[in-house]
Amino acid sequence: MILCIDQVIPAELLSRVQSALADAAYRDGRETAGWHARTVKQNEQADGRQPEVIALREELASALQRHPLFQMAARPRHMKPLMFSRYKEGMSYGNHVDDAIMATPQGAMRTDLSFTLFLNDPEGYEGGELLIDSTAGEQTYKLPAGALILYPSSTLHRVEPVTQGERLAAVGWAQSQVREPQQREILFDLDTTRRQEFEANGKTHTFDMLSKSLANLLRMWADV
Numbered sequence: 001m002i003l004c005i006d007q008v009i010p011a012e013l014l015s016r017v018q019s020a021l022a023d024a025a026y027r028d029g030r031e032t033a034g035w036h037a038r039t040v041k042q043n044e045q046a047d048g049r050q051p052e053v054i055a056l057r058e059e060l061a062s063a064l065q066r067h068p069l070f071q072m073a074a075r076p077r078h079m080k081p082l083m084f085s086r087y088k089e090g091m092s093y094g095n096h097v098d099d100a101i102m103a104t105p106q107g108a109m110r111t112d113l114s115f116t117l118f119l120n121d122p123e124g125y126e127g128g129e130l131l132i133d134s135t136a137g138e139q140t141y142k143l144p145a146g147a148l149i150l151y152p153s154s155t156l157h158r159v160e161p162v163t164q165g166e167r168l169a170a171v172g173w174a175q176s177q178v179r180e181p182q183q184r185e186i187l188f189d190l191d192t193t194r195r196q197e198f199e200a201n202g203k204t205h206t207f208d209m210l211s212k213s214l215a216n217l218l219r220m221w222a223d224v
């Protein structure tokens with residue numbers, strides 16, 4: 001399942017991130033890529049040792065964790081600290097698959113889900129689409145500032161060359177409480193449906209039964 005979420009963070013936080021990133025120091029993105037991805041990765045990343053960068057990525061991660069749709073779709077158990085990336089004219093990130101296991105300050109985690117939070121508007125650059133190779137074929141995404149795309153880390157994907165302007169994004173990874181994508185999708189659908197039932201009719205017996213099934217499937221499938 002690939003999910004796009006608009007306005008995933010408050011506008012005020014988005015503009016603070018934008019101004020901090022305008023003043024931040026950047027390093028060569030190849031430093032954080034695996035050996036094969038390094039051969040096709042051409043971007044810059046905000047130096048993760050800067051206190052403002054550390055504070056903002058933590059603030060962003062908690063805003064994401066609080067977002068109901070992100071929570072329902074990802075069910076994150078662990079998250080890798082976010083990275084802020086910048087693609088200037090001529091930069092791109094060729095086809096690659098993300099590393100299956102990544103290091104975090106709390107130890108190693110499995111990457112089930114990858115996400116990109118777009119930090120500047122598509123009008124600010126030409127090219128720079130995120131292209132994901134899925135069973136439905138190749139799909140391209142170029143979302144408004146503040147929108148996020150969540151996709152399976154198992155996919156081959158790339159960032160097309162930026163031919164004009166500058167692309168800014170935060171990228172991250174999550175290990176889910178539910179490892180299997182199909183199971184995550186069933187839980188997402190059930191949760192969506194019970195919320196729709198609640199909105200339409202309140203806490204009915206149907207809502208209670210959907211909640212019971214959701215909770216019991218989660219008991220069966222979750223690692224916590």
Ligand SMILES: O=C(O)CCC(=O)C(=O)O
Nearest residue numbers: 093098116130159169171
């Ligand atoms: O910037 C993006 O949209 C994705 C970047 C990416 O694939 C990565 O950092 O592994």
Ligand SMILES: [Fe+2]
Nearest residue numbers: 096097098157
């Ligand atoms: Fe990637």
